[in-house]
Amino acid sequence: MRLSQFHLHTTKETPADAEVVSHQLMLRAGMIRKLAAGVYTWSPLGLRVLRKVERVVREEMTNAGAIEVLMPSIQPRELWEETGRWEKFGGQLLKIKDRKDSWYAYGPTHEEVVTDFARQELSSYKQLPVNFFQIQTKFRDEIRPRFGVMRAREFLMKDAYSFHANEDDLGREYRNMYDTYGRIFTRLGLKFRAVVADTGAIGGAMSHEFHVLADSGEDALAFSTGSDYAANVERAEAAAPGPRGAATEAMRKVDTPTQKTCEDVAALLGIPLSRTVKSVAVIGVDPENNPRFVLALVRGDHAVNEIKLAKLPGLTEYRLATEDEIREHLDASPGFLGPIAPAKSILIVADRDVAAMADFVVGANEDGFHIAGVNWGRDLPEPDLVADIRNVVEGDASPDGQGTLGIARGIEVGHVFQLGGKYAQAMGMTVLDENGRAATPVMGCYGIGVSRIVAAAIEQNHDANGIIWPDAIAPWQVAVCVINPKGVEAVNEAAQALLRDLIAAGVDAVLDDRGLRPGAMFADIELIGIPHRIVVSERGLQAGTFEYRHRRASEAEQLDRDTAISRVT
Numbered sequence: 182m183r184l185s186q187f188h189l190h191t192t193k194e195t196p197a198d199a200e201v202v203s204h205q206l207m208l209r210a211g212m213i214r215k216l217a218a219g220v221y222t223w224s225p226l227g228l229r230v231l232r233k234v235e236r237v238v239r240e241e242m243t244n245a246g247a248i249e250v251l252m253p254s255i256q257p258r259e260l261w262e263e264t265g266r267w268e269k270f271g272g273q274l275l276k277i278k279d280r281k282d283s284w285y286a287y288g289p290t291h292e293e294v295v296t297d298f299a300r301q302e303l304s305s306y307k308q309l310p311v312n313f314f315q316i317q318t319k320f321r322d323e324i325r326p327r328f329g330v331m332r333a334r335e336f337l338m339k340d341a342y343s344f345h346a347n348e349d350d351l352g353r354e355y356r357n358m359y360d361t362y363g364r365i366f367t368r369l370g371l372k373f374r375a376v377v378a379d380t381g382a383i384g385g386a387m388s389h390e391f392h393v394l395a396d397s398g399e400d401a402l403a404f405s406t407g408s409d410y411a412a413n414v415e416r417a418e419a420a421a422p423g424p425r426g427a428a429t430e431a432m433r434k435v436d437t438p439t440q441k442t443c444e445d446v447a448a449l450l451g452i453p454l455s456r457t458v459k460s461v462a463v464i465g466v467d468p469e470n471n472p473r474f475v476l477a478l479v480r481g482d483h484a485v486n487e488i489k490l491a492k493l494p495g496l497t498e499y500r501l502a503t504e505d506e507i508r509e510h511l512d513a514s515p516g517f518l519g520p521i522a523p524a525k526s527i528l529i530v531a532d533r534d535v536a537a538m539a540d541f542v543v544g545a546n547e548d549g550f551h552i553a554g555v556n557w558g559r560d561l562p563e564p565d566l567v568a569d570i571r572n573v574v575e576g577d578a579s580p581d582g583q584g585t586l587g588i589a590r591g592i593e594v595g596h597v598f599q600l601g602g603k604y605a606q607a608m609g610m611t612v613l614d615e616n617g618r619a620a621t622p623v624m625g626c627y628g629i630g631v632s633r634i635v636a637a638a639i640e641q642n643h644d645a646n647g648i649i650w651p652d653a654i655a656p657w658q659v660a661v662c663v664i665n666p667k668g669v670e671a672v673n674e675a676a677q678a679l680l681r682d683l684i685a686a687g688v689d690a691v692l693d694d695r696g697l698r699p700g701a702m703f704a705d706i707e708l709i710g711i712p713h714r715i716v717v718s719e720r721g722l723q724a725g726t727f728e729y730r731h732r733r734a735s736e737a738e739q740l741d742r743d744t745a746i747s748r749v750t
């Protein structure tokens with residue numbers, strides 16, 4: 182490949198609307214261009230990286246025994262009604278209507294579709310176990326698409342779904358996928374951590390998330406310094422003892438040293454507060470209809486964060502409620518909020534979807550406000566408060582009683598679930614067991630954010646000059662840079678011969694024959710993150726040397742041809 186025949190479009194200026202470094206660098210390198218909120222075109226350069234991530238994922242999934250399929254992204258409403266998710270999935274589900282007035286969803290995930298496929302394909306236990314995977318575009322109407330492809334609305338996911346005769350076999354495959362994910366993220370050259378996670382809107386019994394560690398990550402991970410315990414913070418809270426939520430206990434524990442007055446919190450949240458509080462608002466139930474109600478407590482007739490809350494996904498009701506009503510809801514979810522003092526309440530208690538939009542997840546009781554958790558990195562209004570909470574959480578004992586708790590930030594790049602019989606049951610899928618009786622298979626599902634990985638890799642691998650790709654996903658591993666290609670023909674020939682030899686040796690190399698001045702050429706090659714650079718120049722040829730530099734090295738080296746080649750093969 183020759184860059185003079187390729188399409189590169191780089192810029193020096195940092196785009197003003199890009200908050201995180203991966204988004205900035207992807208725009209500057211010209212990897213993506215925005216079409217609409219959370220919807221991006223992948224340029225030829227960006228696509229090379231995306232395809233490399235895809236290839237690693239596909240190879241490892243195939244090696245692990247999964248079989249590739251491709252399911253439609255447009256999914257009929259009737260299918261989603263079979264599982265009840267047409268209503269329950271909430272606002273992330275993009276619903277569209279065809280000319281015959283039939284409704285469809287643009288698939289945010291494929292449990293329904295794969296179960297429909299499986300109920301047509303699988304009829305006997307002898308066909309189990311089986312694991313189908315695809316690499317497919319998903320659409321989720323995220324409340325706050327941001328950070329470029331990191332939290333997009335349209336994005337590329339690898340999703341896999343396995344079917345088993347029994348829970349033991351599901352457990353075996355879950356472990357197999359867990360190990361496969363470890364191999365995938367290792368091959369991609371990423372520093373990652375697996376944590377126990379909440380099962381969220383997908384549901385199921387057991388679940389782990391894989392996080393790429395990065396300070397810009399939207400998730401907070403709790404891990405023990407004294408054991409292998411690691412969890413998504415939401416989950417660490419839920420693991421604390423107590424009735425149903427558990428979250429309450431965790432809140433109490435975390436809160437005690439940081440009790441804030443109403444005024445403190447209201448000021449931090451930028452929410453107006455007066456002392457005469459009389460009523461409470463019920464905002465709705467969460468999309469799964471579980472008893473974790475999403476509540477917003479308001480003062481008088483002034484709803485806190487009215488606009489934000491009005492957009493809650495799965496919102497079934499939005500109005501002021503009486504105190505009796507709120508107590509009824511609280512009775513249905515014992516312990517979640519703890520004792521409520523409507524006279525001093527403000528806040529939002531959240532499930533995952535709400536947490537995704539609330540800046541703070543806060544609990545209230547008679548004494549005032551208690552901060553239980555924070556969406557790290559999301560437009561936090563008051564850095565000191567974050568530090569404050571962080572200090573309190575860090576250093577506490579772990580949920581498993583060993584060591585002390587540390588907090589790291591992460592970007593969720595993979596998620597494995599044991600779903601059990603949920604979808605097969607809802608959709609009436611059975612297979613004949615050994616005794617010829619109809620039995621419901623159990624399922625697992627396994628996702629990887631293929632497009633998100635591209636951004637996550639940049640968060641971990643960059644410097645002031647641009648991206649530094651891990652070799653496995655670099656658009657090219659080596660740039661052969663020709664100084665003054667219109668000058669001496671022998672220089673061109675030497676560069677082309679070097680390119681041919683590299684490619685023959687299985688190295689993904691590109692020739693930069695654009696004829697830019699060295700400074701501008703090197704700046705581009707550094708910005709787009711090519712890990713190895715070999716410069717071919719007239720002076721070098723005369724001396725019998727090629728200039729080699731690794732993207733992370735501080736100095737270039739003058740090497741003979743064979744040594745230069747050996748550095749990149």
Ligand code: ATP
Nearest residue numbers: 330331332333336338593594595596628629630633
């Ligand atoms: P998040 O917590 O970040 O919203 P999720 O838990 O909703 O993600 P899953 O349903 O577990 O996502 O989907 C599997 C994977 O798809 C995630 O681990 C993540 O890597 C990726 N993914 C999910 N939502 C997005 C998005 N909006 N943009 C890019 N990738 C995404």
Ligand code: MG
Nearest residue numbers: 273321323537
């Ligand atoms: Mg999500």
Ligand code: MG
Nearest residue numbers: 381390593596
């Ligand atoms: Mg998640």
Ligand code: MG
Nearest residue numbers: 390593595596
């Ligand atoms: Mg997830």
